[in-house]
Amino acid sequence: MASAPQDRPASSLPGERGLLIVMTGASGVGKGTLRERWLAGQDVFYSTSWTTREPRPGEVNGRDYVFVSPAEFLAKAQQGGFLEHAQFVGNHYGTPIEPIEAALDRGQDVVLEIEVEGAMQVKDRMGERAILVFIMPPSLTELRRRLTGRATETPERIEKRLARARDEIQEAHAFRYVIVNDDLDRAVGELLAVQHAERAAQRSAEHWTEQDREARALADTVRSTALSREALQRVVES
Numbered sequence: 001m002a003s004a005p006q007d008r009p010a011s012s013l014p015g016e017r018g019l020l021i022v023m024t025g026a027s028g029v030g031k032g033t034l035r036e037r038w039l040a041g042q043d044v045f046y047s048t049s050w051t052t053r054e055p056r057p058g059e060v061n062g063r064d065y066v067f068v069s070p071a072e073f074l075a076k077a078q079q080g081g082f083l084e085h086a087q088f089v090g091n092h093y094g095t096p097i098e099p100i101e102a103a104l105d106r107g108q109d110v111v112l113e114i115e116v117e118g119a120m121q122v123k124d125r126m127g128e129r130a131i132l133v134f135i136m137p138p139s140l141t142e143l144r145r146r147l148t149g150r151a152t153e154t155p156e157r158i159e160k161r162l163a164r165a166r167d168e169i170q171e172a173h174a175f176r177y178v179i180v181n182d183d184l185d186r187a188v189g190e191l192l193a194v195q196h197a198e199r200a201a202q203r204s205a206e207h208w209t210e211q212d213r214e215a216r217a218l219a220d221t222v223r224s225t226a227l228s229r230e231a232l233q234r235v236v237e238s
């Protein structure tokens, strides 16, 4: 019996390069929450970013971020040490390039979780090699509720993040896939399908299994081309 596309994708075959999957979207939309569930049990390289922001209570240097001074960050940027980097509400964030190239070379899938400006830089730099997934909130009201509920930012910073979110959401069509994070389980299933379908796309379709075809069909439902301008506008105005 064919298994569901939500099954964990098989890892790459010998000689294959890993997939570079970039998850982007507004702060507070649930990228981190989705990523933990999506990647649980998978041998995937999650890129730990550098940032100049202060650690939050409970965050661990080297696990959640590499926390650095502005001078350290800018020095690495000048040396070309980032795949991408951007400023976000007063702080710098960047993706170190070396560990990513190494992981892709050994055939491991790589996942980045970054804001939209940085994701655009990855798209420009890596072209079709980068699989870009935009995570959409069900509404701005719900995004505000999530940011407030997380209680990691001051009210002033929440407003700044929401203002940025309005602009970021307008860019959704620039990315290959758009997944709405209303129901967590469904959204995780769609992420798994995208990963599975993109891996299958490295092989000729004549070698696809039933499971590959099911994953492709589900991934096609979340192509950004399937998102209407009206639906996107409804989110921005809600």
Ligand SMILES: Nc1ncnc2c1ncn2[C@@H]1O[C@H](COP(=O)(O)OP(=O)(O)OP(=O)(O)O)[C@@H](O)[C@H]1O
Pocket: 026, 027, 028, 029, 030, 031, 032, 033, 034, 146, 147, 149, 150, 181, 182, 183, 184
């Ligand atoms: N589908 C969902 N339904 C309800 N709440 C959710 C959902 N997904 C995430 N959340 C909640 O929203 C809040 C923000 O989620 P999370 O920290 O994962 O967002 P993020 O996009 O990673 O944020 P940032 O970009 O700032 O790191 C958390 O409190 C999380 O529990």
Ligand SMILES: Nc1nc2c(ncn2[C@@H]2O[C@H](COP(=O)(O)O)[C@@H](O)[C@H]2O)c(=O)[nH]1
Pocket: 025, 026, 027, 028, 031, 049, 050, 053, 084, 085, 086, 088, 093, 094, 095, 113, 114, 115, 116, 117, 118, 119
């Ligand atoms: N362009 C990049 N954006 C990044 C990176 N690492 C995280 N982020 C994004 O920044 C905002 C704010 O993060 P927070 O931890 O302060 O809430 C959020 O959208 C992150 O996804 C990165 O390396 N580059």
